[in-house]
Amino acid sequence: MYVKLLSISRRTRSTPFSRRVEAAGVKAYTVYNHMLLPTEFVSYEDDYWHLCKHVQVWDVSAERQVEIRGPGAMRLVQLMTPRDISKAQDKQCFYLPLCNAQGGIINDPIAIRHSPERWWLSIADSDVKLWAQGLASGLELDVEVFEPEVWPLAVQGPMAEELVSRLFGEQIRSIRFFRGEYLTFRGKSMYMARSGWSKQGGFEIYLNDASLAEPLWDELFRLGADLEVRAGCPNMIERLESGLLSYGNDFDDSINPFECGLDHFINLDADIKSLSLAALRKLAGKHEKQLSGLVFNQKMRFEKTCLEANNNNAGVVTSHCWSPRYGKHLAFAMLNRDYLSNHTSIEVEGVAANITALPFSSDVLNA
Amino acid sequence: MYVKLLSISRRTRSTPFSRRVEAAGVKAYTVYNHMLLPTEFVSYEDDYWHLCKHVQVWDVSAERQVEIRGPGAMRLVQLMTPRDISKAQDKQCFYLPLCNAQGGIINDPIAIRHSPERWWLSIADSDVKLWAQGLASGLELDVEVFEPEVWPLAVQGPMAEELVSRLFGEQIRSIRFFRGEYLTFRGKSMYMARSGWSKQGGFEIYLNDASLAEPLWDELFRLGADLEVRAGCPNMIERLESGLLSYGNDFDDSINPFECGLDHFINLDADIKSLSLAALRKLAGKHEKQLSGLVFNQKMRFEKTCLEANNNNAGVVTSHCWSPRYGKHLAFAMLNRDYLSNHTSIEVEGVAANITALPFSSDVLNA
Numbered sequence: 001m002y003v004k005l006l007s008i009s010r011r012t013r014s015t016p017f018s019r020r021v022e023a024a025g026v027k028a029y030t031v032y033n034h035m036l037l038p039t040e041f042v043s044y045e046d047d048y049w050h051l052c053k054h055v056q057v058w059d060v061s062a063e064r065q066v067e068i069r070g071p072g073a074m075r076l077v078q079l080m081t082p083r084d085i086s087k088a089q090d091k092q093c094f095y096l097p098l099c100n101a102q103g104g105i106i107n108d109p110i111a112i113r114h115s116p117e118r119w120w121l122s123i124a125d126s127d128v129k130l131w132a133q134g135l136a137s138g139l140e141l142d143v144e145v146f147e148p149e150v151w152p153l154a155v156q157g158p159m160a161e162e163l164v165s166r167l168f169g170e171q172i173r174s175i176r177f178f179r180g181e182y183l184t185f186r187g188k189s190m191y192m193a194r195s196g197w198s199k200q201g202g203f204e205i206y207l208n209d210a211s212l213a214e215p216l217w218d219e220l221f222r223l224g225a226d227l228e229v230r231a232g233c234p235n236m237i238e239r240l241e242s243g244l245l246s247y248g249n250d251f252d253d254s255i256n257p258f259e260c261g262l263d264h265f266i267n268l269d270a271d272i273k274s275l276s277l278a279a280l281r282k283l284a285g286k287h288e289k290q291l292s293g294l295v296f297n298q299k300m301r302f303e304k305t306c307l308e309a310n311n312n313n314a315g316v317v318t319s320h321c322w323s324p325r326y327g328k329h330l331a332f333a334m335l336n337r338d339y340l341s342n343h344t345s346i347e348v349e350g351v352a353a354n355i356t357a358l359p360f361s362s363d364v365l366n367a
Numbered sequence: 368m369y370v371k372l373l374s375i376s377r378r379t380r381s382t383p384f385s386r387r388v389e390a391a392g393v394k395a396y397t398v399y400n401h402m403l404l405p406t407e408f409v410s411y412e413d414d415y416w417h418l419c420k421h422v423q424v425w426d427v428s429a430e431r432q433v434e435i436r437g438p439g440a441m442r443l444v445q446l447m448t449p450r451d452i453s454k455a456q457d458k459q460c461f462y463l464p465l466c467n468a469q470g471g472i473i474n475d476p477i478a479i480r481h482s483p484e485r486w487w488l489s490i491a492d493s494d495v496k497l498w499a500q501g502l503a504s505g506l507e508l509d510v511e512v513f514e515p516e517v518w519p520l521a522v523q524g525p526m527a528e529e530l531v532s533r534l535f536g537e538q539i540r541s542i543r544f545f546r547g548e549y550l551t552f553r554g555k556s557m558y559m560a561r562s563g564w565s566k567q568g569g570f571e572i573y574l575n576d577a578s579l580a581e582p583l584w585d586e587l588f589r590l591g592a593d594l595e596v597r598a599g600c601p602n603m604i605e606r607l608e609s610g611l612l613s614y615g616n617d618f619d620d621s622i623n624p625f626e627c628g629l630d631h632f633i634n635l636d637a638d639i640k641s642l643s644l645a646a647l648r649k650l651a652g653k654h655e656k657q658l659s660g661l662v663f664n665q666k667m668r669f670e671k672t673c674l675e676a677n678n679n680n681a682g683v684v685t686s687h688c689w690s691p692r693y694g695k696h697l698a699f700a701m702l703n704r705d706y707l708s709n710h711t712s713i714e715v716e717g718v719a720a721n722i723t724a725l726p727f728s729s730d731v732l733n734a
Contacts, residue, residue, distance in 0.1 A: 125378060
């Protein structure tokens with residue numbers, strides 16, 4: 001990652017939290033689903049240590065919702081994913097790789113079933129709404145597909161449960177991972193789940209009233225003052241250490257679920273109607289690439305992200321960062337399986353890296 | 368517009384021209400179709416005056432192509448747009464508003480017909496590929512929909528024809544506006560059209576070989592040295608003065624073509640199968656908003672872009688800039704038609720603006 005100036009316009013949408021994010025000293029953004037997503041406040045490293053120790057409030061409005069509503073909702077959602085959704089329950093979060101007819105990954109949202117006829121897809125960075133609308137139009141399904149006025153706010157870190165319990169009461173402690181409840185803030189009911197784009201624990205509040213954005217933000221900071229609450233954002237270092245993938249960085253629609261290790265979210269044998277299943281059944285076991293971890297014992301520059309070995313293409317680095325905790329440079333790399341079958345290490349810029357499975361094991365990180 | 372730092376990652380894709388763009392001193396980017404699009408080199412004003420006087424080379428790779436190929440291509444493209452495409456000819460550019468079943472605008476690409484069975488949509492900032500793939504899957508059309516490896520490079524400005532003729536020969540002077548030819552650079556055939564996102568004249572070269580990106584860039588700068596050629600980019604000031612709309616800024620899928628003045632690209636009476644025609648026929652004449660121009664005689668801040676008049680919502684400013692040539696602040700605004708029917712001016716931040724049609728007439732600009 002490197003930084004340049006970003007020209008912000010109406011197209012790179014602000015959020016109802018943007019004034020508070022700016023006041024909190026955001027340093028940099030990315031653009032995600034045509035919306036501003038903060039990437040850094042104090043520094044990647046400082047943000048990282050704070051996140052792992054305390055609690056942060058994240059404006060993740062850019063996790064846009066695609067609402068699918070109507071009698072055809074279950075059918076449409078099932079068409080979009082090779083994961084069997086018949087077991088999903090109301091208020092549950094469900095990680096759903098979405099795949100096209102070739103088996104390529106369109107997006108990897110968290111699906112939230114509000115009812116069998118009302119789903120949200122909390123999406124990564126691609127216009128799933130357009131794909132769903134195209135399918136619905138083509139199949140003349142009885143559904144509405146739209147982006148509701150919802151802006152998720154994440155509370156993440158080891159003290160997240162404490163902070164959120166001060167806001168919504170002790171009962172939130174019993175919400176299990178990837179489960180949610182409808183809670184009330186200033187008289188408005190909104191969905192909240194135990195989820196979020198870190199492995200430090202926490203919740204995502206799906207704010208559904210823009211006028212309550214600043215009151216909600218301010219209340220979290222008032223209640224969390226003694227917890228050293230800070231504004232934060234998905235953190236590159238924490239993401240790589242935790243093995244969390246990023247759509248658009250680590251995989252895209254040229255990649256199938258087997259190549260990025262999502263096999264266990266695909267129900268190849270299920271009796272379901274999914275656009276991608278026929279293609280995926282053919283691809284199973286025959287895919288050519290595999291997302292892998294690389295561990296270097298020193299800081300890397302990665303001037304080239306294409307990896308070569310003996311002048312042959314071995315693969316490509318998709319994400320990387322220096323881990324201050326482990327004193328190692330960590331990378332995700334999409335490696336060719338024929339290279340993988342013969343090698344357990346690779347040399348990059350004169351430095352040897354161990355190749356490892358993802359997520360990184362603690363043995364590997366602590367070695 | 369204001370600027371912040373942008374975190375650049377693999378997801379915010381670089382282009383084959385990026386090294387040259389960086390070397391040319393790009394100051395700021397936006398993210399457009401998940402790709403870096405330069406917004407500023409020296410300054411908006413300096414870039415503007417240079418563009419209007421000389422010639423610039425623009426990395427507009429972010430104008431991604433959606434290729435639609437196969438026996439079902441004409442049918443799919445026609446479904447996507449309410450404009451009758453039956454008159455389109457090979458090698459022609461065709462401005463195509465794409466509309467969903469509700470009549471909302473999904474995107475407004477330039478379509479290029481390479482043959483009846485092979486189209487490119489040179490898109491604005493939304494994932495048209497996903498919509499087209501959804502439609503094709505739902506309708507089981509015999510088409511492939513994909514993003515080809517093509518990176519447009521624009522040559523814009525009054526000396527663009529001179530520069531491009533030095534590269535490709537005198538015959539390019541006979542290419543008419545929105546027509547194109549296949550030309551050869553270093554043995555590789557590629558499409559070039561007389562088009563581009565300015566009104567200063569010029570061409571877009573659809574580079575289809577990444578390894579030729581830097582040779583093409585360098586050759587244009589070598590041939591154009593005496594023409595004072597510079598690296599540039601779509602310019603905010605020139606865009607507003609010329610009345611060019613920007614998808615995502617000035618309109619989106621909540622807006623129909625009547626509301627943003629695209630009526631003349633809609634064939635309401637055509638005997639065509641288009642997803643949006645039924646909805647658009649109902650909307651015709653009954654739309655509630657109208658994109659309009661605002662002209663202020665002094666620089667504006669626009670701390671709020673929601674426009675109020677007597678405590679009623681009058682509309683919203685979608686784009687604005689100071690015009691150094693005319694000494695006026697220009698804005699596009701989506702105004703409610705009931706406000707428009709009773710007013711020819713509006714007061715914003717204590718300053719009165721004349722309301723005018725778009726594009727701005729020279730009378731208005733010179734008043």
